[in-house]
Amino acid sequence: MSDAVAAPVLTIDGPSGSGKGTISRAVAAHLGWHYLDSGALYRAVGVAAGWNDIDLADPAALVRCTFDTRVGFRDAPGGEPRVLINDVDATDELRTETAGAAASAIAAIPEVRAALKERQRAFRQAPGLVADGRDMGTVIFPDARWKVFLTASAEERAERRYKQLMDKGVSVTLAGLLREILARDARDANRPVAPLRPAEDAVRIDTTGMGIDDVVARVLALIDG
Template sequence: MSDKTIPVLTIDGPSGSGKGTISRHVAQRLGWHYLDSGALYRAVGIAASWADIDLSDASALVRCTFDTEVGFRDESADEPRVIVNGVDATDELRTETAGAAASAIAAIPEVRAALKDRQRAFRQPPGLVADGRDMGTVIFPDAPFKVFLTASADERAERRYKQLKEKGVSVTLDGLLREILARDARDASRAVAPLRPADDAVRIDTTGQSIDAVVERVLALLPERAA
């Protein structure tokens, strides 16, 4: 089976839109593989911090990208554990610091190019659900199924606040809202692969909607595969 015949569902959207949670649930329902593209960028950011690499040093970050080994280990129905250079970095990966580093690194064209093939390698039978910011526009432009999730900035901040508080992380709602708005601006304005819906993506506003409701809406886009 060639890559082009393996179906891909891309789910893009800004931070806090629910794309990670929705993507995992949809992948489980379909029995497809799952790609958390953001975890790759966060992993590089963490590896760079471990190596004391300045995030403004593009050449060093590109070398770090090639040198960083990232693996995913499923242990439950929850999100998979992320192994960076042999170390379980899952908890560190989900911090706001790691997210900010990922956003900065993602603006470097050479880093994006270095990760492109690694992301496309996740396209394996019977299918792939890929979540990120440029899955439908750059990484899998030929994907037959594309979704772009959105939600109000206030709701996205509230979701992130609850998620982090449950993990014991000390944060403020106002601070998270500012970070989300700043990241939206960075991701949408970067020169390479800016955050935007693919022309053929179905847009879904998740504001006020339950996880189950959004999952069903996504699955309805490919009914022959959702049974």
């Protein structure tokens, strides 16, 4: 059995704004494991498509874009990893609502999901992997030893996103963010391929009203237990 197959995996899935990225990075750092931000891969394809004026309704062109897009991650001390698209640091652009909407749209295309599947699975390396996304526990790593599904009320998720963007100097409205989150929830939950849903064996954690440290402790307790 190869190291990749033998390496343990913790999947953390959930809707936009549930805190899965923040929690996953913290858990991975605590364990000394690798970290996969699967959403960044879809956002990267969406951004690359925009750079090349590719129609998001053209599956064939998006699949070509997926194979042509190189995505790299560079550690940033004290913060989230920087994301490189074809050697260009596009981290800030990836975190925009436009990139998120593009990612949600292309994630519904089966051919794009298939093209990214093995790229995601390649992150499974010793000593272990924390993978965050929307189908990590159901499709990409169905054999993961531990699975978590994070959620929170739509209102709280909108408020979290609002604070993040305002801190970065991005002008948004809370009402607009709430509409976008509800719309994205509907798209992700109702897409025909790999819809957003908890794995049957996932532990569900509602993070509404919870602090980051409390959620991280809950997740770590699952592994320690």
